[in-house]
């Protein structure tokens with residue numbers, strides 16, 4: 669059995685005193701994948717961002733337990749929150765669109781590695797290349813000097829994933845990571861996540877039933893006024909997926 673990294677018990681999210689999500693319960697475990705699904709606008713992305721307290725002050729999070737490796741996330745001060753966030757990789761919806769356009773991939777990687785490691789410029793490259801290889805890239809020198817606008821959507825999505833992985837997060841949250849990818853890139857992405865999952869607790873926010881079927885261990889189904897946690901088999905049985 670893997671390490672339990674994050675425990676969420678009876679979490680709710682309100683916006684200006686209106687409850688948007690309630691009764692959220694799950695545990696994230698190293699080596700396991702939680703899929704979060706539900707209809708558009710139900711609050712999947714909101715929940716993903718709330719896991720790293722990335723909501724503005726009009727939102728309020730309540731929970732009986734919201735605990736990362738023994739520390740209550742809602743009680744963290746600014747410094748400790750920053751440390752906690754460095755343990756959580758985020759690939760937000762359309763993440764490739766927010767890759768800074770004036771920096772090439774090498775500089776984007778170097779910026780992250782400068783903050784999180786003691787490596788030198790040569791070390792940054794070697795370190796980042798090991799991730800690019802794991803994520804199925806070839807021609808790594810060319811990629812290192814490419815600008816985001818020069819990459820296909822599938823490549824840019826995988827670069828966003830690589831950037832999220834560079835500081836070895838314990839949790840990785842991916843929001844609609846297969847959206848608008850063709851079949852080949854979707855399958856590549858699902859296989860990459862499958863290979864990554866043994867080292868990490870993975871959260872996939874998704875509408876993609878193939879991703880759920882091939883990757884998820886548990887599925888959190890968000891519905892109006894309720895949220896239900898299922899094993900993959902229970903989910904596939906109930907939703908005939």
Ligand SMILES: Nc1ncnc2c1ncn2[C@@H]1O[C@H](COP(=O)(O)OP(=O)(O)OP(=O)(O)O)[C@@H](O)[C@H]1O
Nearest residue numbers: 683688706707708709710711712713714715724761
């Ligand atoms: N910053 C914000 N201010 C006000 N309301 C917001 C904000 N962000 C999200 N919402 C509202 O919260 C609700 C949930 O939005 P969210 O993007 O989490 O849905 P979703 O389930 O991820 O949808 P989709 O599948 O379409 O991406 C929506 O009604 C949205 O309008």
